[in-house]
Amino acid sequence: MDSAKYSERLIVAAISIVFVLLAIPFIGISNTETFAQGTNATNATGAGAAGSQGGQTTIVMPAGSVGMTSGGGYEPDTATVSPGSTVVWDNQDNALHTATSGNPDTAAPDGKFDSGYVGANQQSKPVTMPTGPGEYTYFCTLHPFLVGTVTVQ
Numbered sequence: 150m151d152s153a154k155y156s157e158r159l160i161v162a163a164i165s166i167v168f169v170l171l172a173i174p175f176i177g178i179s180n181t182e183t184f185a186q187g188t189n190a191t192n193a194t195g196a197g198a199a200g201s202q203g204g205q206t207t208i209v210m211p212a213g214s215v216g217m218t219s220g221g222g223y224e225p226d227t228a229t230v231s232p233g234s235t236v237v238w239d240n241q242d243n244a245l246h247t248a249t250s251g252n253p254d255t256a257a258p259d260g261k262f263d264s265g266y267v268g269a270n271q272q273s274k275p276v277t278m279p280t281g282p283g284e285y286t287y288f289c290t291l292h293p294f295l296v297g298t299v300t301v302q
C-alpha cells in the first residue's frame with residue numbers, strides 16, 4: 150500500500166516537472182515581448198510617445214462581413230494608431246476572418262502584421278503595429294474583398 154502511494158507521488162512529481170518544462174518557453178516568450186515593448190517605449194519620442202504606451206485600438210469585423218463583396222468589412226475600415234501600439238480585431242461575424250497586412254489586390258501578405266484566424270464571436274490577440282509611420286493596407290486571407298487600412302503616425 151505504501152509503495153503504491155510512493156509510486157503515485159512519483160507520477161505526480163513527474164507530471165509537475167513536465168508542466169514546468171512546458172511552461173518555460175512561454176515564460177521566455179513573454180519576457181521577450183515585454184523587453185521589446187520596453188524598447189519601443191524607450192525609443193519613442195515626441196508627442197506620440199505617451200499614446201504608444203499601452204495604446205490599444207479595437208477594430209470590428211461586423212456581422213455580415215462574409216456576405217460583402219467589395220470594400221469595407223472592417224469598422225472602422227481606416228484606423229489611425231501610434232507606432233508599435235496594438236490592435237485587437239473583434240470578430241462579430243459568423244465566419245472566420247483574418248486581418249493580414251499586404252496587397253489586397255493580389256491577396257499577398259507582406260508580413261507587417263497578421264491577426265491570424267479570428268473565430269466567429271472571438272477577439273484576436275493584441276496585434277503589434279509597425280513602428281514606421283505610413284499607411285498599411287490589410288485584408289482577410291479567406292475573403293480578400295474585406296479590406297482595411299491602418300495608418301501609423
Ligand SMILES: [Cu+2]
Nearest residue numbers: 246289291292
Ligand atoms: Cu474573412
